[in-house]
Amino acid sequence: MSGILIAIVLLTILALFFGVLLGFAAEKFKVEGDPLVDQLEALLPQTQCGQCGYPGCRPYAEAIAGGEKVNKCPPGGTATMEKLADMAGVEPEPLTVSEEVQVKKVAYIREDECIGCTKCIQACPVDAILGTGKQMHTVITDYCTGCDLCVAPCPVDCIDMLPITPTVKNWDWKLNAIPVQMLEEDTKC
Amino acid sequence: MAFKIASSPHLSRNFQTSTLMQRVILCTLPGVATQCYFFGWGVLIQVALAITVALISEAIVLQLRKRPVADTLKDNSALLTALLLGIAIPPLAPWWLTVMGVLFAIVIVKHLYGGLGHNIFNPAMAGYVMLLISFPVQMTSWVAPMMLASQPADLLGSLQLIFLNPSASEVEAYKLGFDGIAMATPLDTIKTDLSMGLTSIESLTKSIFNDGFGVGWFWVNMAYLAGGLAMLKLNLIRWHIPVGVLASLFICASVGYLLNPDTHVGPLLHLFSGATMLAAFFIATDPVTAATSVRGRLLFGALIGVLVYVIRTYGGYPDAFAFAILLANLCAPFIDHYIKPRTYGHRSRS
C-alpha cells in the first residue's frame, strides 16, 4: 500500500516540477511574431507577379501560413514549391501551372515601336520600367524580375520577354552545357 | 578549327582503384602463405571458394542492379573482400559456411547498401560476424597447427572435410593435438583457462604456446605485419589507422598486465596472436568504412584497439576484431562529422 502511495506522490511531484519548468520555459523563451511568414516569404522568388492570385509575394506567404496551397508559384518552380511545403509542413503538390523551362527572362521593349503610353509602367510591380508619357520607355533589366505583367497591357505589343543572353561575366560553369557556338567558320586552318 | 574541351586538371596520377586493390591483395600473400604453412590446404581451399562465390554473386547482383558488370568486377574490390573472409574462416569449415558468409557480405552488406563506396560496414567482417553468431560451433573450431596436430590434413583430406559432409568425429580428429586434447586458438585457450581459474602464466605452459605466442600464430602475424609495412611503403594505406589500432591495444594491454598479470595476458601476446596484424593493416584500413580525416583515422584506429582489448579480456569471444571493426564502422560517420580539419584561412572552432 505504501509503495503505491510513494509512487503517486513521486509522480505528482515530478508532474508539478515539469509543469512549472515548461511554464517557465514558455514564458522565458517566448517567440514574438510569426516567423513562419517571414521564412516562407524568404523562399518566394519575389517576382511580385501575382500569378498565385495574391497581390505580391508577402500576401501569398501569409496565405500559405494560413493554410493556402503551396503550389501556386510558377516562377519559383518545383524547387520552391518543395521548400515551401517543407517549411509549411505540408505535402508537396504538383504546380498548378505546368512549369516552364526555367530560363530567366527579362522584358525588352522594342523602342521604336513604343508609343509612350505608360501602361507598362503602371503594370510593373517593381518599377523596373523607365519612361514618361509619349516618350519611349525602356526596361531596367537589372531590376526586371521577368514577371510578364507588362506584356499584356501594351497596346502595340512592343514588349518581348527575352531570355538573358549568357556573357562571359554571368556564364555558369557547366561543362557539358558549354554554349559552344561558332561565330564564323574559320577557314584559316 | 574546333577542339575538344574538358575540365581542368588535365593531368591525372593514373593510379586507379583496381590497381590499389590489386596491390593490397598482393601484400596479403606472405600472410596467406604462412597461414597455409601452419594450417594446411584448408586455408587455400577456403580462399579459392570464397573468391569464386564472390565474383559470381557480384556479377549477378550487378546484372540485377543494371550496372556495368565487367567494368565493376575489374575494380577487384569483391576479390579483396572474399580473400579477407576466406582467410578469417576456419580452414576446415564446411563449404556452405563460406558460401553463406560471402553471399551475405557481397549481396547484403555491400550491394544492398549501394555497392562499392556506399557500404557502412566492412563486408568481410560483417559476413564473418554473421557466421560467428549463427554458427558458433563451426566458426570457433579452428584446426590445430600442422606440427601439433595428431592427424594433419592433406589436400585430399581437406577437400573431403570441406565439401563432403563429414561426421562430427571426423572433424574432431583434425582438431586434436598430438597429445589427444582438442586444440583451440591460443586466445581461446587462455580465455577458457582464465575462466577455469588458472592464471595466465599457467595457461601459457600449454603446448600451443610452445614459442611463447602460440605456435604458428606469431609467424602468421609477422607475415601480415610485413605485408602491411609493404603497403605503407607503397603508399597504399596511410599509417594512421594501423598505428592507432596497435598503439591503443598495446597501451590497454600493458596497463591491464601491469595491474594484474595473473588475469591479463601481456601486450605482446595481444599484438602477435589472433587476427591483430591482419585486421590492423588489411581490414581496419578499408577506406570505405573508415573515418577519412587524419585525426579521425587515428581515433578510429584507437577505438578499434580499445574495443578489441575490452572484448578479448571481458567479453565472451576469444578474438574480437570483427566486432570491434563493425562497432568502429558505426562510429565513422560520427567521427567524420566532428573531426574536420581546419580549412586554410579559417579559425579553428573554439
Add this chain to the structure above:
Amino acid sequence: MLTLLEQIDKGTLWRAIGGIHPPEQKVLSNTTNIASLPMADEYVIPLPQVGDNATLAVSVGDYVTKGEVLTSGSHFGYLPVHAPTSGHIIHIEQRPSNHASGLPVLSCVIKPDGLDTLSDKVHPKLALTDIEHLSNQEILSKIQQAGIAGLGGAAFPSHIKLNPASDIELLIINAIECEPYITSDDMIMREQSDAIMQGIAIVHRLLKPKRLIIAIEDNKPQAISIMQQALSRSVLPEDGVRITTLPTLYPSGGEKQLIQILTGQEVPSGAIPAQLGILVQNVATCYAIQDAVLRNYPLIERVVTITGNNVAKPGNYWLPIGTPISHLLSQTNFKGLDTDKVIIGGPMMGYALYNDSAPTLKGTNCILLPDANEMAPEQKELPCIRCGECAVVCPAQLLPQQLFWHSKAQEYDKAVSYNLNDCIECGCCSYICPSNIPLVEYYRIAKSAVKNEIEEKKQAELAKQRFELRTQRLEDEKLAREAKQKEAADRRKANMSGTDKDAVAQAMARIKAKKEAEANSEVASSAPTDKRDAVAAAVARAKAKKAAQTSPEKLEASTTQDPVDDKKAKVAAAVVRAKAKKAALKTADATLPENDSEATESIPDAPVAQIDDKKAKIAAAVARAKAKKAAHKAVDTSAIEPQSDTETSKPVPDTPVAEVDDKKAKIAAAVAKAKAKKAALKAADATEVQNHAATSEPATDAPIAEVDDKKAKIAAAVAKAKANKLAKQAKLDNGKD
C-alpha cells in the same frame, strides 16, 4: 623565439600543406631562348571594359600605331587596351573569347600594316635615377596608362594592387611557376634579370616594404643563379631583400600557399593578403612595370610558353597580346587533330579552348598542346571509395570527398558549410583520385550554383524592396487624391450657396479634372476631359485591337467610342499615320517604278490631314522625313510584284480618315491597317494569283474608310484584317506549293 621578420631573414620555410608532384615536363620548352613569331594577318584585342567603365577611343577604319590606346575611361578600375602593332582597325565586333566558355566578346580587330610603327609616346629607356622625381601617384598612373595587369593568370589591374590601403611589410615576388610545362617566368628571368630587378625596385619604391622575398622553386637553378647575380648588381637594398628557394611542390605558387610557406601565416578566408601586410607580385609583371615606367611602353606583348608534344617547335615566344591562337598554332607547326586539346594555362588549372580563333590575353602564360597520350586518358568515373587521398593533398585543407558528395547531390548549402568557397580549384584532388572523379568540375558547378543562388537572393530582396516602395507610393498617392477630392467637394459645397449653380458646377468639374491630371502625372498618356471615358475607350481599343488580330468579327461590336478632342490623341494619330506611311513607302519602293508615283502620293497625305495643331504638323513632317529616308533605303530592294500596287494604294484612303474628328477610332484603324499592310507585304513576296484577290479587297475597303462614320471604318479594318488572313493563307499555300 624569433620574430617573423627574423625568421624570414633566416630563410625559414614553413611546412606546405598538401600538394602533389606531377611530372614537370619543363625541359620541353626551357632549352631554347625566347623567340618571336612572324606577324599575324590580324590581331584581335578584346575590349572587356567597353560599355562598363570605358569607352571606345577609335572607330573602324582608323589607323593606329603600335602602343596606341584604343579605349578611354576615368574609372579607377579602368585598364586601357592598346594596339599591339600598327595598322588599320578593320572590325569592332563580337569575337570568340579566350575564356573557358568561348562566348563572344566585343573585340577590336587590327589588320597590321607590317611596319610596326611605334607610338610616339614610347621613349627610349630611362635610368631608375631619372624617375626619382616622380611621385608615387605619377608612377601608378603610368602603370595604369600602360594597362598593366597581373601576368600570372588572374590579370588583376596592377595599379590597384600596388596602391593598397594598408602598409605592406612583406613584398613577395612570385617566381614559383609551379604548374608543370610552363616556363615563361623561368625564361624571362634568365634573359631579362636586370630589367626585372628594375621593375622590382620600382615596386619596392612604391610600397616600401620591410622585407622583400623573391621566391623561386628549386627546379629552376639557372634562373636562381642569374637572379642572384642581378640582385647583387641592382639598386635594391641589401638588407631585407633575399631570394628564397622553395622545394618543388604543386601548388606552392598559389598566392595563399606561397604566403603560408614563406611566413607560416594564413590569409583569412575571404580576405586579401594586404590585410596581413603582405603583397604578392608576379615576376613577369615586374618586367612589364619596368617597361611602363621607364619607357612608357604599354603592356602589348608578353612571353608565352607554347609547349606539348603536339607542337614541333615548343618554346617561349614574345607574343603580341591579341595574337590569334590559330596563327601561333600554324607558326609552331601544330600537328594535332581536333580530338586533341588546346589548353590555355598549365595542365592543372588551365582551361581547354574550343575555338582557336580566340586571341592571347594579358594573362595567357602558356598554351599547352598535348598529344593524345600525354594527358590523362578520359576514364569513366568510378564510385568514391573514401580513400581520403584528396584530403591529404588538398592545400586548402578541405574535405574534398564531403564536398563531392554534397555537390553531386546538389546540397549546395551543405557544401558551403564544408567551405566550398575556399577551394582554389588547383586540381590536386582530381589528380590524385583513384576513382577518376572530376572533383574540380563538381566544385565549379557547385560554386556557380551557389553564386547564382546568392545573386538571386539579392535580386529577390531588391525586387521586394522596390515592390514595397511602390505599394507605399501608390497608397500615398491614393490618399492624397482622396484628400484633394474631399477638399474640392467641400469647396463646391461652400460654393453651392452661390447663385449660378450650373456655371459653378462646370467650373468645379474642370478644376477637378485638372487636379486629377496633376496628381496622376504618371498617367500622362491620356489626360482627357473625361478621364474615365477615355480610359474605358483606351481599354476598349486595346481589346479591339487584340480581337482584330485573333478574330476580326468581334471587332465591330467592341470599338464604338466617343470622340475626344484632345491634342495628344491627335499627335498619336499623326505618329500612327506616319508609321502607316512608312510602311506604305517601303512597299512602294520595293515595287515597280510606277508605284513611285503612288508612293509620292502618299506623302501629300500629311498636309491633307490639315489639323490645326502644330504638333501634329511637326509629327507629320517628321513622318515625311522618315518616309523619304525609308524610300531611299528601299530603292535597292527589288521585289517586282503587281500585287503591291493595290497595297500601296491603301495609304491614300488612310489619311483622309485622319481628317475626321474622331481621331481615336482612326488610330485604331490605322494601327490595324498598318499591321494589315505589314502582313500583306510579307505575303506579297509569294507570287500567287490568290494574292490578287486578297489584296484587292483592302483597296476597295479604303474608300469606305473615308466615310465619316466610325463603324464603317472599323468594318474596313476588319475587312483588311480578313484580307491579311487571306493573304497569309495565300502565302502559306504558296509555301506549301
